[in-house]
Amino acid sequence: MTAIPFDDYTLHAEVHFVSNQLPTLFLIHELAENCQMWDPLITYWKNRFNIVTYDFFGHGRTTDSQVHRVTCNRLVDEAVTVIHSLGLEKIHIIGDDFGGLLAILVANACRLKVQSLSLISTPWFMPRGTFDPWYQLFSQLIHTDRRLLASKIILMSTYPVTPSKFRYIRNTFNRITTQTFLDCMNLCRQMNESRNYFFLNELKSLHLPTLLLVGEYEYDLQIKMQIAFSMLIAGSRLYIVPGAARHIVLDNPEVAASMIQQFIRETESSPSKTQSPEHEELLMDLRHMIQESLKQVEDQYTHHLDIRVMSGPFSVTWNGTSVTGKWHQRHADELLLVLAMHGGTASRRQIIRWLMPEFSETRARNYLRVWIAHLNKIFRDHPDPSARHILMTTREAVMLNAQISCDLLEFVHKSTRLHQSDQSAERKAGQFITLAIHYKNESLLYLKSEWLSTYVSQLEQTLSEIMAGLVRDLIRHDEKQLVREVLEAGKRFEPYEGYVRDVLSHLDGA
Template sequence: MTFVPSGPLRLWTERTGDPSAPAVLLIAGSSAQGLTMPDALVARLVDRGAQVIRYDHRDTGRSSSVDYDRHPYGLTELAGDAVAVLDAYGVESAHIVGGSMGGMLAQWLGVHEPSRVRTLTLLSTSPMGHDPASGELPPSSLKHEGGPPGVESDVALFRAMNGGVRTFDEPATRAMLERCWARAADPSAAANHRRLIERMSPDLLVPLSKITAPTVVVHGDVDPIYALAHAEALVAAIPGARLEVVPGMGHVYLSPGVPELLADLVPLNAA
């Protein structure tokens, strides 16, 4: 575990595996700590010969919290945090694996920092410049009423996001979420990520055709947040991208066997 700087902020990071091995950077989704990228995913990637780095976004986990009204930020700044993590570990280029919002940050890196990207694996995500209000792609179908903030509410949310087809591993999910809540410096700060859409900067609208890294788009066919059409739009926009549809997978990765399946889809030998 290491804290690394990103401007005035400190980001919690963790590296697993041989530091001389090819690097995989795992980028979690909106409001999510690095630990939501499952331990089993990390372990399988290490077994495949990679070093794996995961980290907490600003305003999540043990990373710095931000006064968003005074210092607003968007996807661009969060992508800059990812670059800061690579810099701190002396990693010139990495296999980038991003889930949901993390997949949008991965796209940003592919467009704007191509020299830092060996390959892209885009999990359960949507084109980074997509405006949900445009009606061009299907809206979320997630049905979840929420509840008081805490582990139980988050377990219910993860159950809903699981998609209802593959087995929901509630014990593993609960254990992971208990770890996340216990280590969160300011649990309320993660809500700032819901405001990112307010900052749709021009660099998010750059065509994804500029991505040159080998790209795999991985999507569950029962994802209640982003329907499969979002993945198909990504594949159509990124030259040479390959679509891998995971039957029965929703928007989270804790069903038995899913972390290992995702790890095996990361194209470590492509670059």
């Protein structure tokens, strides 16, 4: 073990040195993990390579900083510092997931030292903005229930799920602070918002032999991106690892270790070949085509749960297919709706406070267990096997394991944005009229939930305030006809009884 001073904290590094005659591997782990994630691969590489691993800031045994936060530049600087402090000259960098993106940046900063890149499950592309739901969900779970967070991560990233993998993920999360985890999530969100095929440009300028590994059970879009990008990187190779999902190092370390070892041996024995001008021109055209097509890609990273409660009878679809069941029994509809309206996750105590405030905690917890079991049965009876994992629970929390859309939640967001908008009164009037026309509370109130009744009252209060503000602004601009249209559409949101009558009388008298 080696301690390397860096700013106001100490980087933890581990060096497994065998011989100057052997290649040196420099391993960069995934966010929210640590260098122990590499142990399954290192088991197969003993006495075959020199191996260097280290922990990021706030991860594993690297100490925390009192003043710094996790940023991309800081993580790159840490890796470069480890390389220079240990006097490494010729290295093969291996990065996992986000660590693969860091590997590209580190290679760019140490061009003369890097011989090759091996990138495992590297997230080349996500449609812009699609990380936001994950950010919201993970940010809630890290506060609510770390065990549930570990369950979510393992279902997303491994195949098959086993107790040993779950223990590893859970122990990893237990060793990272809440703030560091949130910083990591925020970093991923920032990159998702700003990325513009930046890493492909970096790779092309490096001209390094590159190995891409992706698990056969990874999301379809991710596999397609790996195939597309492998065609765009000169000298690259792609291997789809059987029996593995995103966390290849956990799922199939033997095959991953073998493929990386073979790739590095071949890289050491035969230098990469330069591409002909014709080949480079073809790649340029192909790259342009892929970049244009990526702009049109829809989000395929998550399964989609859609809840409709405002436009008629309560209904639920899973990946476009109707989910049938006894929704009105054992409060299945209310439980699903309250989870959806609160970001897809909540503690049991919160659910009890929202839906059963009149019961003692013991009695409410017993009722909630029955409600959860019934809702779980509805999902498990669905013909699509993937629906069996929609509802995830622990002793403390409940979570919807899906990308969620809900017409009520969408309506609330639109109303809030309109309330806070600084657009012209004329534009706001048109949006308000559309909202008012589509607002139907009849199907909401049938649930007879005190929580939902309060929620609906708050929503109608927001709409009332929007209408009153609009009317004042429109009268000031002498938009009498538009005032009448706003009043007609929003008469159910009167700030007080007789408000519409009073305003119309004022207009007629004027």
